[in-house]
Amino acid sequence: MTHTRYAFIKAQWHADIVDRALEGFLQLIPAEQVDVFDVPGAFEMPLLAQELAKTGKYAAVACAALVVDGGIYRHDFVAQAVVDGLMRAGMDTGVPVLSVSLTPHHFQETEHHMAIYRAHFVQKGNEAASAALMITKTREAALAA
Secondary structure: OOOOOEEEEEEOOOHHHHHHHHHHHOOOOOHHHEEEEEEOOHHHHHHHHHHHHHOOOOOEEEEEEEOOOOOOOOHHHHHHHHHHHHHHHHHHHOOOEEEEEEOOOOOOOOHHHHHHHHHHHHHHHHHHHHHHHHHHHHHHHHHHO
């Protein structure tokens, strides 16, 4: 059975930037084929990605977050845990789980920096949609062979 639905999970921390990834994703995959889910932050994405992948409804699950150094915790550890969790969700379920999780080293909440990352998230969302479509097509061809 060919899946034509995709899940898109987006963290609400820095939503004004992260939401742009969905815009890029929807440039290639019609909105009618995408179920969108919001989570509080990046750390909550892997569990939901795994649960959605287990439903069997989705060809792929894309996850978007911006993990920045907030001075309270080591953002690099959080980012690594998130990416590892997303990879594990994909490996455990057999459903591709794609990451649009960015961790800039020097993020400043200035309008200039925020504009750069908004544009970058559109591009990365577009790249995630392209990857979702490609891996879906490749997997279907491999299974048909």
